[in-house]
Amino acid sequence: MGRGRGWCWNYFTGYPQPKLEVRPELEEKVQKIYELLPKLDCGACGYSGCYEMAIAIAEGRERPDACRVAGKKIAPLIEDILRGSPRRIEEEVDRIKVLERKIDSLEREIKELKRLIEDLRDRVVKS
Numbered sequence: 202m203g204r205g206r207g208w209c210w211n212y213f214t215g216y217p218q219p220k221l222e223v224r225p226e227l228e229e230k231v232q233k234i235y236e237l238l239p240k241l242d243c244g245a246c247g248y249s250g251c252y253e254m255a256i257a258i259a260e261g262r263e264r265p266d267a268c269r270v271a272g273k274k275i276a277p278l279i280e281d282i283l284r285g286s287p288r289r290i291e292e293e294v295d296r297i298k299v300l301e302r303k304i305d306s307l308e309r310e311i312k313e314l315k316r317l318i319e320d321l322r323d324r325v326v327k328s
């Protein structure tokens with residue numbers, strides 16, 4: 202299996218996802234494209250996961266905006282990758298990673314708030 206989780210493939214077929222082959226000369230592009238894809242492995246694009254989509258885009262079998270979730274937002278960056286203008290891409294990847302960390306932090310805060318609300322609700326019910 203590639204780096205995508207492939208849960209969709211497994212869920213619908215009951216079989217492990219087949220090993221995804223990447224041509225050696227495309228490995229770097231595939232990895233960069235994969236970094237930009239949402240990594241939801243939802244299957245809405247018709248592929249078993251985001252990694253398989255990254256391969257298809259890198260090989261030119263799919264358009265840069267083919268992801269049904271984030272297509273238009275990330276398409277310009279993917280076009281940069283396909284054209285080979287790395288600095289802007291790496292800056293954007295870094296920016297996306299910072300945003301992902303912020304989202305993780307917010308999710309932890311939301312969980313903590315939910316826990317506090319549950320505690321308060323329990324206390325109100327018991328009093």
Ligand code: SF4
Nearest residue numbers: 243244246251268269
């Ligand atoms: S539609 Fe996008 S998020 Fe869903 S599996 Fe395809 S590439 Fe991944």
